[in-house]
Amino acid sequence: MVEERSPKPIHCKAAVCRAAGEPLTIEDIVVDPPKAYEIRIRVICSSLCHTDVTFWKAKVAPVFPRILGHEAYGVVESVGENVEGFAAGDTVVPTFLGQCDHCGSCTSEHSNVCDSVPFIIGPGMRRDGTTRFWDAQGNPLHDLLAVSSFSEYTVVDVNQVVKLDPAVPPKLACLLSCGAGTGVGAAWRSAKVEPGSAVAVFGLGSVGLAVVQGAKMCGASKIIGVDLNPDKEEVGRSFGVTDFVNPSQLGNRSVIEVIVEMTGGGVDYSFECIGVPSVMTDAFRCTKMGKGKTIMLGLGRDSDEVCLPSLELLFGRCVMGSLFGGIKPKTDIPILAKKCMDKELQLDALVTHELGLQEINTAFDLLLQGKCLRCIIWMDKDK
Numbered sequence: 001m002v003e004e005r006s007p008k009p010i011h012c013k014a015a016v017c018r019a020a021g022e023p024l025t026i027e028d029i030v031v032d033p034p035k036a037y038e039i040r041i042r043v044i045c046s047s048l049c050h051t052d053v054t055f056w057k058a059k060v061a062p063v064f065p066r067i068l069g070h071e072a073y074g075v076v077e078s079v080g081e082n083v084e085g086f087a088a089g090d091t092v093v094p095t096f097l098g099q100c101d102h103c104g105s106c107t108s109e110h111s112n113v114c115d116s117v118p119f120i121i122g123p124g125m126r127r128d129g130t131t132r133f134w135d136a137q138g139n140p141l142h143d144l145l146a147v148s149s150f151s152e153y154t155v156v157d158v159n160q161v162v163k164l165d166p167a168v169p170p171k172l173a174c175l176l177s178c179g180a181g182t183g184v185g186a187a188w189r190s191a192k193v194e195p196g197s198a199v200a201v202f203g204l205g206s207v208g209l210a211v212v213q214g215a216k217m218c219g220a221s222k223i224i225g226v227d228l229n230p231d232k233e234e235v236g237r238s239f240g241v242t243d244f245v246n247p248s249q250l251g252n253r254s255v256i257e258v259i260v261e262m263t264g265g266g267v268d269y270s271f272e273c274i275g276v277p278s279v280m281t282d283a284f285r286c287t288k289m290g291k292g293k294t295i296m297l298g299l300g301r302d303s304d305e306v307c308l309p310s311l312e313l314l315f316g317r318c319v320m321g322s323l324f325g326g327i328k329p330k331t332d333i334p335i336l337a338k339k340c341m342d343k344e345l346q347l348d349a350l351v352t353h354e355l356g357l358q359e360i361n362t363a364f365d366l367l368l369q370g371k372c373l374r375c376i377i378w379m380d381k382d383k
Contacts, residue, residue, distance in 0.1 A: 009033060010040070010077075013379075014133070014151035015360045016141060018065045020058035023361045024150070029067075029141060031153040032132040034080035038125070039161050041074040041094060046149040046377045047174050047351075048363045050205065051299055054275075055144055056364070059301045061121050066142035067133055069377075070096045071178035072149030073170045076161075083158050091166040093177035095329040096145035098126070098159030112189075112328045117159045119323070121145070126157055150360065152379050162329050168337045171351050171376050175206075176333050176340075178324075179374065180347045183210020183273070184336060185325020186295050187218055191269045195219030198263045201241075202283045203273035204232040206350045206373040207297060209239045211271045213345055214325075216240035224259060224267065229370065238349065259286040269293050275300035277307065284308055290316040297322055350374045356381030 010031045015024040034040045052068045054060055076090040086092070096119070100106050103115035113119055117126045123142035124130060132155040133141035133148065148154050164173050175181075183206070187193045199215045201208045204227040215223050216239075224243045225236035233244040243262065247255045260266050266288035272280045275298025284294045289312075296306075296319065308319065327333070339345045353375040355363050363375040 010153050012152035013357060014067050014141075015069075015357060016065055016135070017056055017068055020062060020064065021056065024068070024364075026358055026360075028136045029151065030134040031151065031155060032134075034078060034083075034155050035128075036081040037083060037127060037158050038080040038155050039083060039086055039092075039158055040077045040079075040153060040155045041092060041161070042077045042153055043072050043074040043149050043151060043379050045170050045174050045379065046072040047179075047374050048360075048367055048377065049179050050207075050367070051178070052144070053364065053367060054299055060299070061123070063123050063142050065135070066123060066144055067148035067151050068144045069150035070094070070145045070147040071174055072147070073174040073177065074154075077153065086158065086161065086163065090163050091168075091173075092161050092163050093173050093333065094147045094149065094154065094156040095160050095162060095177050095324070095333070096147055097324045097329055098157060099328050099330045100159050101330070106328065112326055113323060114159060117157060125155070150357070150377070152357075160329070162333045164334060164337055168341065172340055172347065173337065174376060175347055175350055175374060176336050179206045180210045180350060181327055181329075181333055181336060182297060182322075182325040183207040184214035184217070184345060185327035185332065186271055186297055186322045187211050187214030187220075187269070188325070188327075189332065190320065190322040190326035191271070191293055191295050193218035193220050193269055196221045197268040198222040198224070200224040200226060200259055200267045200270040200283065200286055201273065202226045202271065202279050203298065204229075204236045204241070205273060208271070208273035209236065209350060209373065210347060211273060211297070212236065212239045212241055213347060215269070217339070217345060222263065222267075224262070226255060226259075255282055256285045263288075265289065266292055269295065271295045272298050274298040275304075277304050280306045281308060284317065284319055285312065287317050292317040294319045295322050296320065297325070351376055354378065354381075
């Protein structure tokens with residue numbers, strides 16, 4: 001199939017964030033054609049992630065106006081020069097993290113952070129720092145994580161695009177492009193959870209529940225879910241949680257005491273999926289002396305600092321951050337998609353709501369009120 005190259009900009013709709021914490025506005029925008037090493041994607045669906053809320057609230061990289069969204073599924077509309085392996089009509093997911101397959105990190109088993117086109121939190125395409133979005137008045141619109149999927153069309157670097165079998169359901173593929181991929185990957189790739197091990201997951205949102213699924217897939221025998229919301233017990237158990245702890249219902253006992261007691265010395269692996277420094281400390285201190293491993297997944301403020309007892313670190317425990325769950329997008333997302341199709345992973349229940357682009361502010365409200373896990377936003381639902 002010959003790649004379709006479109007020299008013309010595309011006029012379409014997008015949800016634009018004009019200021020921190022303000023409702024998004026549905027606007028007519030212009031999306032530039034892809035430049036060299038870029039792909040323009042027609043977005044089929046996107047979903048709202050807590051990371052979008054973090055940037056919306058301007059806790060990190062406060063730049064406006066911008067188009068949020070980074071968890072999505074779509075179809076290649078056109079490709080720029082020097083793009084190989086993709087053609088118009090391919091079903092794909094964009095990812096905030098790239099993979100070139102050539103640099104030292106991409107060829108290493110120990111890193112998933114590409115060196116050739118580095119991950120950057122700030123706006124701008126990662127090769128030249130410019131935008132591909134313009135409002136109706138011709139003013140530039142900033143992107144989010146070089147993805148910006150709350151738009152009917154977007155432009156993404158070829159390193160950040162993963163081709164998937166069209167048989168994979170759009171909703172499922174969408175989840176794997178960030179939240180579910182991060183959670184499952186954290187257990188599978190970052191922690192390398194071993195069969196028969198004990199695991200604690202702090203925060204049973206969509207990422208935490210995906211961690212639970214990943215730990216179950218790896219053969220963990222005890223999976224402790226930790227959450228302040230009592231309703232999360234039933235939800236957690238449906239994903240694979242074997243024990244549930246609500247820190248607000250422990251009286252004078254700490255969550256650390258309870259978990260250490262119920263596991264006979266602490267868990268082998270703990271996962272912090274909230275982004276709160278005090279919870280990070282608790283997650284670390286509930287791990288087993290001599291071997292415990294704590295994986296940090298939650299995104300807080302960029303000024304947050306974590307306090308850990310130095311002596312307890314000395315006794316063989318370790319702490320590690322996990323960007324995108326340690327997975328290499330182009331290598332691992334197709335593997336996870338197959339595991340989902342084979343029912344080895346069951347992530348469909350993470351989708352609790354489905355709305356159209358015009359209803360995107362409702363999606364924000366549902367997430368902020370704790371009433372949803374993942375809300376799928378369909379670009380053509382209102383047409």
